[in-house]
Amino acid sequence: MKRTLVLAAHPNLRESKINRAWLERLAGEEKVTIHDLYAEYPDFRIHVEKEQELAASHERLVFQFPFYWYSSPAILKEWQDAVLTYGWAYGSAGKALHGKEFMLALSTGGPEEAYGEGGYNRYPIGELLRPFQAMANLTGMTFLPPFLLHGVRTLSDEQIRASAEALAARLSE
Numbered sequence: 548m549k550r551t552l553v554l555a556a557h558p559n560l561r562e563s564k565i566n567r568a569w570l571e572r573l574a575g576e577e578k579v580t581i582h583d584l585y586a587e588y589p590d591f592r593i594h595v596e597k598e599q600e601l602a603a604s605h606e607r608l609v610f611q612f613p614f615y616w617y618s619s620p621a622i623l624k625e626w627q628d629a630v631l632t633y634g635w636a637y638g639s640a641g642k643a644l645h646g647k648e649f650m651l652a653l654s655t656g657g658p659e660e661a662y663g664e665g666g667y668n669r670y671p672i673g674e675l676l677r678p679f680q681a682m683a684n685l686t687g688m689t690f691l692p693p694f695l696l697h698g699v700r701t702l703s704d705e706q707i708r709a710s711a712e713a714l715a716a717r718l719s720e
C-alpha cells in the first residue's frame with residue numbers, strides 16, 4: 548500500500564502562489580501521490596470507481612486547498628458526495644477507509660487572529676473545519692491536526708518556501 552494521497556483542489560493553479568508552491572515541493576516526495584482534481588475533472592464528472600481505488604490504495608488521505616468561503620473549493624465537496632458511498636465508506640459494510648489517516652492542508656487569506664477570539668471571522672478555524680472531521684469520524688479515519696497557513700497575502704517568498712518544506716516534513720512522517 549502506498550503512503551499518502553494528496554487530493555489537491557485549486558480551481559486556478561496558474562494564479563495560485565501557495566497551493567502551487569506546496570504541490571511543486573510535494574512532487575519530489577517519493578511517498579506522496581498528487582492528484583489534481585480540477586485538472587482531472589474540469590467538468591466535475593468524477594470517476595467514482597477510480598477514485599475509490601486510488602483512496603483505498605493509500606494509507607493516508609490529504610485534502611489540500613485554499614480556504615474558500617469557510618470551506619473547500621466545490622470539487623472537494625463533489626468528491627465526497629460522489630466517492631464516499633454507502634456500503635463503501637460508511638454503513639455496516641462500508642469499511643474501505645477504516646484505519647487510514649486523514650489530514651487537511653489549507654491556506655487562508657485571513658490572518659490567524661481573524662480566526663481567534665474576537666476576530667472578524669468570529670469562529671475558530673477548528674470549528675469551521677468540523678464537517679471534515681465529522682466525515683473522517685464517520686468513515687473510520689483518524690483526523691490528524693490540520694496543516695494551516697494563515698494570512699497568505701502578506702507572506703514573503705521565503706515564508707512560502709518554508710511552509711512547503713514544513714508540509715513536506717509533515718507528510719513524510
Ligand SMILES: Cc1cc2nc3c(=O)[nH]c(=O)nc-3n(C[C@H](O)[C@H](O)[C@H](O)COP(=O)(O)O)c2cc1C
Nearest residue numbers: 563564565566567613614615616617654655656657
Ligand atoms: C472565492 C474565494 C473565497 C475565499 N474565501 C476565504 C475565506 O472564507 N476565508 C479566508 O481566510 N480566505 C478566503 N479566501 C482567500 C484564499 O483562501 C486565499 O486567496 C488562498 O488561500 C491563497 O492560496 P493560493 O495562493 O494557492 O491561491 C477566498 C478566496 C477566494 C478566491
